Every structure is written in structure tokens, then in C-alpha cells.
Amino acid sequence: MVKTTMNAVAPMTVIESRGAQKPLLEMRGISQIFPGVKALDQVSIALYPGEVTALIGENGAGKSTLVKILTGIYRPNEGEILLDGQPVQFASAQAAIDAGVTAIHQETVLFDELTVGENIFLGHAPRGRFGTIDWRTIHARSRELLRQLESEIDPTIRLKDLSIAQRHLVAIARALSVEARIVIMDEPTAALSRKEIDDLFRIVEGLKRQGKAILFISHKFDEVYEIAENFAVFRDGKAVGQGRLKGTPQADIVRLMVGRDVYDVFPKIKVEIGQTVLSVENYCHPTEFNDISFDLKRGEILGVYGLIGAGRSELxxxxxxITRPSSGRLTLEGNRIEIRSSAEAIAAGIVYVPEERGRHGLALPMPIFQNMSLPSLARTSRSGLLNAANELKLARQYAERLDLRAAALSVPVGTLSGGNQQKVVIGKWLATQPKVIILDEPTKGIDIGSKAAVHGFISELASQGLSIIMVSSELPEILGMSDRVMVMREGLQAGIFERAEASAEVLVRAATGNA
Amino acid sequence: MTRLLKNREILLTGIIVLMVAGFATRAPGFAEPTNLANIFNDTSILIILALAQMTVILTKSIDLSVAANLAFTGMAVAMTNAAFPDLPLVALIVMALGIGACLGAINGFLVWILQIPPIVVTLGTLTIYRGMAFVLSGGSWVNAHQMTPTFLNVPRTVLLGLPVLSWVAVLVVLVFWFVLTRTPFGRAAFASGGNPVAAVYAGIDIGATRFFAFVLSGAMAGLCSYLWVSRYAVAYVDIANGFELDSVAACVIGGISIAGGIGSVAGAVLGALFLGVIKNALPVIGISPFAQMAISGVVIVLAVVFNARAEARKGRIILRNRNTTEVTA
Known part of the structure; x- marks a missing residue:
């Protein structure tokens, strides 16, 4: 029923025609609807042979969803895919591979315990006379594929003995081992050093010469300008701009990516910023981050911005x-504290609202009120025994405050909608009466309407004197909500900016390291 | 989901009543109160172990060593009773609880501190504890004539119409109900199985929770060791061989999710009673022990299928709700 009404209003997006050159693959009016979220809304994109199209957008803009549709993992609710002008449907991942679409993923999905050759040909190994696996062909073709990538990796050694960069080459070889015509590269440079990136780009140039159409997903503008001919910008599940990169200044693309006039949308309340509540000095971790120092004041919202993998969540x-720092000092309201477990953090008044509410936030089979009271059991219990009446009272108080809609507080959290689940998570942490609340991607995966409600609520909390650390990958959210912004890059502090000096360009530059 | 669970417990009760009624038509007297009391008494040990197993399973673990723990502790208690007949029974029971809890603590320690998967740990200790029982006894038996009359008779003493053994089971049921629904430990057990990551974020030490679940399970195995040895009036290395699987089966039939976080005391008790009724009924209506095992197996598989379907249905209901809210929004 939902679907038919949607189809009735489907507009056609016109793809710019380019004379003789026809797109190899075209997606028209693609929409993908998940419960509660429209991940893609009428997007169209075209890929041309021998050219790289860069797909740019913030986290949650719908890039990954598009990749999953192209690789046959999701079936779009509406829209069509044209291959050589012919409509096709990718009913399965295999169908997409058969059609010549192959993807190299962000985290390479390979098997450590298998050999290079096995990894490359897993699932489509050449067969010998009796249907047995033809190892000689596997090794010969693997060697040949790797040679195309200017690599001399021995196909018979195990994957776990390779470096990250070499694994990446294996992943690319695997992608090319099927007769691929369309290659999707999903943030392929995230784990690579500059030299490895140069090698990768040489490979991409080679693929271009072979006439393959490449969809290149990246956050990093310098790379995009270096390798891509075309761009497409997604925002909130919509395609908001596409064209030739040549002649398009970076500032325009950032503007397209960030979009709306951010300061109007966000319900930021002017708050009197008070004394320093939490001060972090020289916080270090052996592998994830190094030398982080900042102060957090009463009523302040400190935004923490950075690319994925910058070490924000780890900090x-x-x-x-949850993890222990290797060194550093933590001072809360003038007292030096040490936090060895989450229970100690909660007791000290620091709480953390994790990123994925399903995975980190809630025990779905447990009733709403038990989820809400879980971190506050010390307060609701009497002489070491649980007290359901107190728990319900606590839950009711925060359910009202957050406008939580549920049939009863005794139903399992799993029966609630995503937005209401988010409210339970927030309520559960507010119920601990914290001083500092850390929000990790507070609006990830929820629709615009619920986002506004969450933002309004964050502002309200700050105005009540809570200090807030808000980790977000969404620039508008960071710019709209923060009093100050700390930018992290590759585990290091790339700068702290006052609200007045923080702009999309400044933050993106700090986060990507582009001068 | 709570309603669904309740439904399921009512359903299980219904099935047990129907089974009893059905068997009564083939074997007159099966549904007599005395026979039912006998079945309950017969099932008492399974009920206790099922509750212990359930607590462990709730935390997303499993304890396969309960029966081996029972065998070792039973042997130790029986030998002590034979060697020191003057030792009061209370001391022996405390000793059984203590040894059982220690063996459980070893499991818990390996799971908590060394982070070894519970199934591997308890598969290992299952063999070790059985082996220890052999080493302790040298393979010999402790027979009825070596045990003191008090040791043998207390669980059989009838109080208010039921033997003490049954009353112990009733007491344990009440204690578990209290522990699981009224103490922070019980809540922590549900939370660490329902979503371990969320539990950590909520300040719950899931390692410690699992450890205590194993200690509790071990203590119950210790308690059962005395009950078992005195009931069958013999202790040898192979007692209760394979009984750990019965305890898991009772949990599965009772709707305790093997993935942790879902389950109830009533479910575990009903699951145990279900198995108890089948075990008692099949010989009465003349079905061979081998067919009995097959029938128990079929029931377990059916219970798992039923569980899986119940979970799937839950998912679909959520989606429908979300869709409706989306349409109205």
C-alpha cells in the first residue's frame, strides 16, 4: 500500500546527455525504504565507461545503501537500473556479479586462513574435469591478476601473512577476477598510506583504460579531484548534485554536501556557560588515540568531529x-578521578549514549522500565533488593519527560519503533542524573523529524546545566549544535574551534588534513 | 513478548495436563494424586538442575559440567559419610554445596578471567570432574550399607504429604524466583544475556555475572549430588551420566532462549516436569526405553522449532507496527 502511493508520485530525473557517450550503467529514481527511514529517495546516477564517478556525501547520506543495491544485497522499493540501456534487476548478489558489477568494500571481506588464490576465486573457482577445483588455473590466473596490479604476491601463501595494503590488492584482484565492467570502490583509501594510495590510483587509471566504469566513494576531496572525472553528491538520501568535477570548485561541493543553512534549523538555546566541569589532559591510548586534552564547561556542548576511524568513539x-587509557589525567569538578569501569563512570556522573542503540544501547527482550532502570539500580533498589515500584516510577518520570509512546512500560523494548527506542536509551542515561553526557552519533539512522526532536532535547539538557560531548560525523549537526568543536584526525587532536570560527570548510580541512 | 511468554507457559501447562490425562486413559491410576506426587518427587533433581542451568544460559553461557560436578561431589559426600558416620547431615550438605560451588567457580573463573567460551570450558571440566570422581574413589562404589540411616532417610521423610526431596525442590524454585526477579544479580543475568554490550555500558560486569551464575550452578549441582546419592542409595563414578543434557533440554522446552536473556523460572520448572512426565509415563504404557529416548529427542527438536518461530513472529510484529506509524506520520 505504501509502495503504490510512492510510485504514483515518482518524478523522472533527467540525466544530462553527453552526445555519443552512453552511460554503462544508469540508476533512475531509486528509492529504498527501511522501517522508519527513507534511506534513498528518488536518486539517479550514471556511470560512464572509462571514467571514475566520485560519490560524495556525509555518513548516512545513502552511499552505502546505493552500493548495496548495486551489488544485489538490497532490492530497491522503486526505480530502475539500466545496464547498456537495458533494464536489469539484481535479484541476488550473484546476479549483480553475473551482470559485471563488483565491489571493493571499506573493510575488505576476505578470509585470513585461506590462501591468496583461494580468496580471489572463492565462490567461482574454475573447475577441473571431474568438477574438482582446478588449482593450477587458480594459481596461474591469480598470479596474472596480481601482476596486472603490479604485484608479485605468491597466490599460495595465506592471507594472514600479508600486510594491510597487500590484502587490499588481493581484494581488488578478487573484484577483477569476475568479468567486471563496473567496479565500486567503497572508501578504498581509508586504511592506506600515501604511497599505497598512489599505487592504487595507478591501478584505477589502468582500469579506466580498460573501459571499466568506476564508482569511487571517498570523504577525501583531494583524492576525489585527483582520480575522478564526475561527481555525484548525496545528502539525506537524495541526489543533490552531479556533474563534471573539472571546473567545479571544492567549496561548491562542500556546500552541496552540507546543504541547508545550518544555523536556522538547529534549535540551539543560548546557554550561560559555567565553570569547567571535566578536564581531560594528555589522554593517550596505545593504539587508538594520542595526547588529547580539552576542558568541558557547565552547560556547554562540545562537538567532536572527524572522519570514521579518527578515534572519536574510542576516546x-x-x-x-570501557577501555583504559595508557596515560593522562581526568579531573571532574576539581577532583582528580580515575575511571576503571563503566560502573565507576556512571557513579562519577559521566554517561555514554552509544552509537548503535540496537547493538550497544538496549537489551531488546527486556521490558522498557527494566532497560531504563538498569544503570540506576543502585538508586532504585532497597537494601540490595530490586524494587519494581521504584523502577517503574523512575521510568514513568523519564518516559513522560521524553514523550515516549508505548503501550505500557512493561512491554519489551524490542516492540518499540526506532525513535522511541532512542528515547528509552536517552531516558535510561538521564535517569542516572549525570553531570557529563557523551552522545555518540545521537541522530544516526533516524529520520529528519526525530532528529529535530533529539536536537531540541540536547539543547534543553545543556540549558539545564549538563555538559555534553557530542560525537558526530554530520557537519550540520556539529555546526548547528556545538559551542566548541574538537576535530580529530587519525587519533590526534587536529584543533579546537570556537563556534564563531567553525565553518564547514574549516572543519573538513582539519579533519582530512588538506591544507 | 511477556504475554507471549506467559502464553507459552500456559500452553506448556496445558500440554502437560493433556499428556497426564492421555496417559491416564491407557494406565489407570496415572493421574492419581499419589502418582503425580511421585512424578514430582522423581523430577525434583531435574527441576533444581534446570533452574541452575537456566541461570547460566540466561547470561549467554552453558554449563555442561553439572552432572560431572554432581558425580564428583556425590562421591566425596558419600565417602565422607562412610568414613565419618558421626558427622551431622547439615555438615555434609554444607560440604556438598561448598564443593559444588568451588567446581562451579573453576568454570566461572575460566570463563571470566581467561575468556574461554563456556561450552569449551565446561566440556573440558565435564571430563575432568568425572575423572576426579574416579581418582577419588579408585573406581569403587559407596553402597547403601556404608551410608548412615540419617543420610539415606532424610530426603524420603514425608512432610505434609510430600517427601523432603520434593520440598527442597519447591524451596529452590522459590529461591531462584526471588534471585532472578528481585536481586540485582538476577537483573544483571538477564541483561548480560539480552545484550552483553548494552549491559557493559550500563555498568554491569558481565564477567562477574557469569562467574556467579556458574558458582550458583555448581552449588546446585552439589546440593543435587547429596539428593541423588541418598535417593539411589549408591555412589559411583558414572552416576547422572548425561544428565547435563536433560537439564539443557528442560530449559529449551521451557522456552529459555539458548542465546541468553530470555526465560522464566516457571518455564524451566515446566520444562523439567514435561520431561519428568514423559519419563514416568512411557514405561507405564509399555514403550521401550530406546523409543523413550527418541521421543524425548523429538520433543526437544519440536521445542526448538517452536522457540525459533516465536522469535520470528516477534520480528514481524515489530515491522508491522513500524510500518503503520510510518504511514500515519
Whole structure:
């Protein structure tokens, strides 16, 4: 029923025609609807042979969803895919591979215990006379594929003995081992050093010469300008701009990516900023981050911005006692504290609202009120025994405050909608009466309407004197909500900016390291 | 989901009543109160172990060593009773609880501190504890004539119409109900199985929770060791061989999710009673022990299928709700 009404209003997006050159693959009016979220809304994109199209957008803009549709993992609710002008449907991942679409993923999905050759040909190994696996062909073709990538990796050694960069080459070889015509590269440079990136780009140039169409997903503008001919910008599940990169200044693309006039949308309340509540000095972790120092004041919202993998969540988790820092000092309201476990953090008044509410936030089979009271059991219990009446009272108080809609507080959290689940998570942490609240991607995966409600609520909390650390990958959210912004890059502090000096360009530059 | 669970417990009760009624038509007297009391008494040990197993399973673990723990502790208690007949029974029971809890603590320690998967740990200790029982006894038996009359008779003493053994089971049921629903430990057990990551974020030490679940399970195995040895009036290395699987089966039939976080005391008790009724009924209506095992197996598989379907249905209901809210929004 939902679907038919949607189809009735489907507009056609016109793809710019380019004379003789026809797109190899075209997606028209693609929409993908998940419960509660429209991940893609009428997007169209075209890929041309021998050219790289860069797909740019913030986290949650719908890039990954598009990749999953192209690789046959999701079936779109509406829209069509044209291959050589012919409509096709990718009913399964295999169908997409058969059609010549192959993807190299962000985290390479390979098997450590298998050999290079096995990894490359897993699932489509050449067969010998009796249907047995033809190892000689596997090794010969693997060697040949790797040679195309200017690599001399021995196909018979195990994957676990390779470096990250070499694994990446294996992943690319695997992608090319099927007769691929369309290659999707999903943030392929995230784990690579500059030299490895140069090698990768040489490979991409080679693929271009072979006439393959490449969809290149990246956050990093310098790389995009270096390798891509075309761009497409996604925002909130919509395609908001596409064209030739040549002649398009970076500032325009950032503007397209960030979009709306951010300061109007966000319900930021002017708050009197008070004394320093939490001060973090020289926080270090052996592998994830190094030398982080900042102060957090009463009523302040400190935004923490950075690319995925910049160490933001890891920093926050160590502030919350999930991991231990290797060195550094933590001072809360003038007292030096040490946090060894999440229970200690909660007791000290620091709470952490994790990123994925399903995975980290809630025990779905448990009733709403038990989820809400879980971190506050010390307060609701009497002489060491649980007290259901107190728990319900606590839950009711915060359910009202957050406008939580549920049939009863005794139903399992799993029966609630995503937005209401988020409210339970927030309520559960507010119920601990914290001083500092760390929000990790507070609006990830929820629709615009619920986002506004969450933002309004964050502002309200700050105005009540709570200090807030808000980790977010969404620039508008960071710019709209923060009093100050700390930018992290590759585990290091790339700068702290006052609200007045923080702009999309400044933050993106700090986060990507582009001068 | 709570309603669904309740439904399921009512359903299980219904099935047990129907089974009893059905068997009564084939074997007159099966549904007599005395026979039912006998079945309950017969099932008492399974009920206790099922509750212990359930607590462990709730935390997303499993304890396969309960029966081996029972065998070792039973042997130790029986030998002590034979060697020191003057020792009061209370001391022996405390000793059984203590040894059982220690063996459980070893499991818990390996799971908590060394982070070894519970199934591997308890598969290992299952063999070790059985082996220890052999080493302790040298393979010999402790027979009825070596045990003191008090040791043998207390669980059989009838109080208010039921033997003490049954009353112990009733007491344990009440204690578990209290522990699981009224103490922070019980809540922590549900939370660490329902979502371990969320539990950590909520300040719950899931390692410690699992450890205590294993200690509790071990203590119950210790308690059962005395009950078992005195009931069958013999202790040898192979007692209760394979009984750990019965305890898991009772949990599965009772709707305790093997993935942790879902379950109730009533479910575990009903699951145990279900198995108890089948075990008692099949010989009465003349079905061979081998067919009995097959029938128990079929029931377990059916219970798992039923569980899986119940979970799937839950998912679909959520989606429908979300869709409706989306349409109205």
C-alpha cells in the first residue's frame, strides 16, 4: 500500500546527455525504504565507461545503501537500473556479479586462513574435469591478476601473512577476477598510506583504460579531484548534485554536501556557560588515540568531529571506562578521578549514549522500565533488593519527560519503533542524573523529524546545566549544535574551534588534513 | 513478548495436563494424586538442575559440567559419610554445596578471567570432574550399607504429604524466583544475556555475572549430588551420566532462549516436569526405553522449532507496527 502511493508520485530525473557517450550503467529514481527511514529517495546516477564517478556525501547520506543495491544485497522499493540501456534487476548478489558489477568494500571481506588464490576465486573457482577445483588455473590466473596490479604476491601463501595494503590488492584482484565492467570502490583509501594510495590510483587509471566504469566513494576531496572525472553528491538520501568535477570548485561541493543553512534549523538555546566541569589532559591510548586534552564547561556542548576511524568513539569509550587509557589525567569538578569501569563512570556522573542503540544501547527482550532502570539500580533498589515500584516510577518520570509512546512500560523494548527506542536509551542515561553526557552519533539512522526532536532535547539538557560531548560525523549537526568543536584526525587532536570560527570548510580541512 | 511468554507457559501447562490425562486413559491410576506426587518427587533433581542451568544460559553461557560436578561431589559426600558416620547431615550438605560451588567457580573463573567460551570450558571440566570422581574413589562404589540411616532417610521423610526431596525442590524454585526477579544479580543475568554490550555500558560486569551464575550452578549441582546419592542409595563414578543434557533440554522446552536473556523460572520448572512426565509415563504404557529416548529427542527438536518461530513472529510484529506509524506520520 505504501509502495503504490510512492510510485504514483515518482518524478523522472533527467540525466544530462553527453552526445555519443552512453552511460554503462544508469540508476533512475531509486528509492529504498527501511522501517522508519527513507534511506534513498528518488536518486539517479550514471556511470560512464572509462571514467571514475566520485560519490560524495556525509555518513548516512545513502552511499552505502546505493552500493548495496548495486551489488544485489538490497532490492530497491522503486526505480530502475539500466545496464547498456537495458533494464536489469539484481535479484541476488550473484546476479549483480553475473551482470559485471563488483565491489571493493571499506573493510575488505576476505578470509585470513585461506590462501591468496583461494580468496580471489572463492565462490567461482574454475573447475577441473571431474568438477574438482582446478588449482593450477587458480594459481596461474591469480598470479596474472596480481601482476596486472603490479604485484608479485605468491597466490599460495595465506592471507594472514600479508600486510594491510597487500590484502587490499588481493581484494581488488578478487573484484577483477569476475568479468567486471563496473567496479565500486567503497572508501578504498581509508586504511592506506600515501604511497599505497598512489599505487592504487595507478591501478584505477589502468582500469579506466580498460573501459571499466568506476564508482569511487571517498570523504577525501583531494583524492576525489585527483582520480575522478564526475561527481555525484548525496545528502539525506537524495541526489543533490552531479556533474563534471573539472571546473567545479571544492567549496561548491562542500556546500552541496552540507546543504541547508545550518544555523536556522538547529534549535540551539543560548546557554550561560559555567565553570569547567571535566578536564581531560594528555589522554593517550596505545593504539587508538594520542595526547588529547580539552576542558568541558557547565552547560556547554562540545562537538567532536572527524572522519570514521579518527578515534572519536574510542576516546569517549575510554572516558567512560570501557577501555583504559595508557596515560593522562581526568579531573571532574576539581577532583582528580580515575575511571576503571563503566560502573565507576556512571557513579562519577559521566554517561555514554552509544552509537548503535540496537547493538550497544538496549537489551531488546527486556521490558522498557527494566532497560531504563538498569544503570540506576543502585538508586532504585532497597537494601540490595530490586524494587519494581521504584523502577517503574523512575521510568514513568523519564518516559513522560521524553514523550515516549508505548503501550505500557512493561512491554519489551524490542516492540518499540526506532525513535522511541532512542528515547528509552536517552531516558535510561538521564535517569542516572549525570553531570557529563557523551552522545555518540545521537541522530544516526533516524529520520529528519526525530532528529529535530533529539536536537531540541540536547539543547534543553545543556540549558539545564549538563555538559555534553557530542560525537558526530554530520557537519550540520556539529555546526548547528556545538559551542566548541574538537576535530580529530587519525587519533590526534587536529584543533579546537570556537563556534564563531567553525565553518564547514574549516572543519573538513582539519579533519582530512588538506591544507 | 511477556504475554507471549506467559502464553507459552500456559500452553506448556496445558500440554502437560493433556499428556497426564492421555496417559491416564491407557494406565489407570496415572493421574492419581499419589502418582503425580511421585512424578514430582522423581523430577525434583531435574527441576533444581534446570533452574541452575537456566541461570547460566540466561547470561549467554552453558554449563555442561553439572552432572560431572554432581558425580564428583556425590562421591566425596558419600565417602565422607562412610568414613565419618558421626558427622551431622547439615555438615555434609554444607560440604556438598561448598564443593559444588568451588567446581562451579573453576568454570566461572575460566570463563571470566581467561575468556574461554563456556561450552569449551565446561566440556573440558565435564571430563575432568568425572575423572576426579574416579581418582577419588579408585573406581569403587559407596553402597547403601556404608551410608548412615540419617543420610539415606532424610530426603524420603514425608512432610505434609510430600517427601523432603520434593520440598527442597519447591524451596529452590522459590529461591531462584526471588534471585532472578528481585536481586540485582538476577537483573544483571538477564541483561548480560539480552545484550552483553548494552549491559557493559550500563555498568554491569558481565564477567562477574557469569562467574556467579556458574558458582550458583555448581552449588546446585552439589546440593543435587547429596539428593541423588541418598535417593539411589549408591555412589559411583558414572552416576547422572548425561544428565547435563536433560537439564539443557528442560530449559529449551521451557522456552529459555539458548542465546541468553530470555526465560522464566516457571518455564524451566515446566520444562523439567514435561520431561519428568514423559519419563514416568512411557514405561507405564509399555514403550521401550530406546523409543523413550527418541521421543524425548523429538520433543526437544519440536521445542526448538517452536522457540525459533516465536522469535520470528516477534520480528514481524515489530515491522508491522513500524510500518503503520510510518504511514500515519
Amino acid at each position: 569517549c569509550q575510554s572516558l567512560f571506562g
